[in-house]
Amino acid sequence: MKATLLLATLAIAAVASAAGQTFLEENFTDDAWEDRWTTSSARENLGKFELSSGTFHANKDHAQGLQTTENHRFYSISTPLSAVVDNSKEDLIVQYTVKQEVSQECGGSYLKLLPEGYDAKAFNGDSEYAIMFGPDVCGNDNRIHVIFNYKGKNYLTKREFPVPRDTTTHLYRLTVHPDQKYSLMVDGEAMVDHVSLEADWDVYEPRTMPDPDDAKPEDWVDVIQIEDPDHIKPENFDDVTRYIPDPEAKKPEDWDEEADGEWETPEIMNPEFEEWTPKYISNPAYKGEWKAKEIPNPDFVDHPDFSHYKIGGVGLDLWQVKSGSIFDDIIVTTDAEVADKYVGQWKENFAKEKELVAASEAAKEEEVRKEKIAAAVAARQKKEEEEKKKKEEERDELDDDEEPEKVTESKETKEETKEETKEETKEETKEETKEETKEEVKKETKEEVKEETKRDEL
Numbered sequence: 001m002k003a004t005l006l007l008a009t010l011a012i013a014a015v016a017s018a019a020g021q022t023f024l025e026e027n028f029t030d031d032a033w034e035d036r037w038t039t040s041s042a043r044e045n046l047g048k049f050e051l052s053s054g055t056f057h058a059n060k061d062h063a064q065g066l067q068t069t070e071n072h073r074f075y076s077i078s079t080p081l082s083a084v085v086d087n088s089k090e091d092l093i094v095q096y097t098v099k100q101e102v103s104q105e106c107g108g109s110y111l112k113l114l115p116e117g118y119d120a121k122a123f124n125g126d127s128e129y130a131i132m133f134g135p136d137v138c139g140n141d142n143r144i145h146v147i148f149n150y151k152g153k154n155y156l157t158k159r160e161f162p163v164p165r166d167t168t169t170h171l172y173r174l175t176v177h178p179d180q181k182y183s184l185m186v187d188g189e190a191m192v193d194h195v196s197l198e199a200d201w202d203v204y205e206p207r208t209m210p211d212p213d214d215a216k217p218e219d220w221v222d223v224i225q226i227e228d229p230d231h232i233k234p235e236n237f238d239d240v241t242r243y244i245p246d247p248e249a250k251k252p253e254d255w256d257e258e259a260d261g262e263w264e265t266p267e268i269m270n271p272e273f274e275e276w277t278p279k280y281i282s283n284p285a286y287k288g289e290w291k292a293k294e295i296p297n298p299d300f301v302d303h304p305d306f307s308h309y310k311i312g313g314v315g316l317d318l319w320q321v322k323s324g325s326i327f328d329d330i331i332v333t334t335d336a337e338v339a340d341k342y343v344g345q346w347k348e349n350f351a352k353e354k355e356l357v358a359a360s361e362a363a364k365e366e367e368v369r370k371e372k373i374a375a376a377v378a379a380r381q382k383k384e385e386e387e388k389k390k391k392e393e394e395r396d397e398l399d400d401d402e403e404p405e406k407v408t409e410s411k412e413t414k415e416e417t418k419e420e421t422k423e424e425t426k427e428e429t430k431e432e433t434k435e436e437t438k439e440e441v442k443k444e445t446k447e448e449v450k451e452e453t454k455r456d457e458l
């Protein structure tokens, strides 16, 4: 019976995924995007979006996306889906990429899924949305938001998803499963996979609670450690006193008993003295921390329609201190294959982007190294010139019968010194840059390992 049911469920799932539908596939390949997207008129002076492939890319056409172009601006723009999505029976996939070429100090790059019947002209930060999803960065505070609106209130996830912080393109996918579960993917890797919404959103009260009528039994032992009963203080333990007269102290020869009083030997800490310390052992009777037994929570209410929506559009409603975010390949679909196609494309391009970044970083390092050498050489030259000038001034002050031979000699010496110092400076700078680079690489790898461990933990 159970097996048949399971098979039937699987069959339905298979049919559902095969019959998936794509409601938005926006890859910004043409100028007609302006006809598809509506800029809000709810606010003046909104930041401008423009098509851009960025300053570096693996594939210019693939890389072209919608870029924010003005600093310190609000951005508000939206596009309708081809049909209203009802995600109560199917997986809903929202996926897109963001490239942050200029390091973002404070700004969002998230999407808002807008409810059926939303008003594109009136769209603004206060407009009700169904789901908000994507990176948000401000100072050290950075997270990938997953916010669900439920009965007019916005619920943030309790789980922390850090935002990858570099200049390459990153891919974000949220899948909302109809059975109150969700999956989140960053750069093709699962951060969570079919995790229950109940675990990560506070919209639910806990299912159980500690029984208020349950009491700790009187014989419950929760003392973890006790004094070792076999460790007994020897009777003569305190016989050695704590202070003794200093054996090296001597009465000063000029001590005057009449004026100074009777001389007393000063005391010192007895090196043989030992404080008695009892030994502790684990309590064999320890039962653990007492906890009341759990009973069903009468306040628990199921929310089977939490995360179920009728979605009509996608909006970008942002505030950015630094512009330059490039949004691309925005997909809203119930067909995983369509979203997967873009993951494959992203993977190929990402590998190339990383190579480009590495090459440009190496070139920058080389540039810095050269600048350092040039600066060091210039500093030496300046110093030498100053010394020369000083010497000339000193010479002018001397009598005119100075021997001309001497001058030539010192010139030669100077030439030699110059050569030597140049060589030294080069060597030094080389060593320094090597050391620095090593340090940086070490730091970076540490950071990466931390990041990876975090992700693994998730």
Ligand SMILES: *[C@@H]1O[C@H](CO)[C@@H](O)[C@H](O)[C@H]1NC(C)=O
Binding pocket: 025, 026, 027, 029, 062
């Ligand atoms: C861009 O999107 C259109 C659908 O809007 C699709 O037909 C086309 O294949 C996409 N291009 C790429 C490079 O994926």
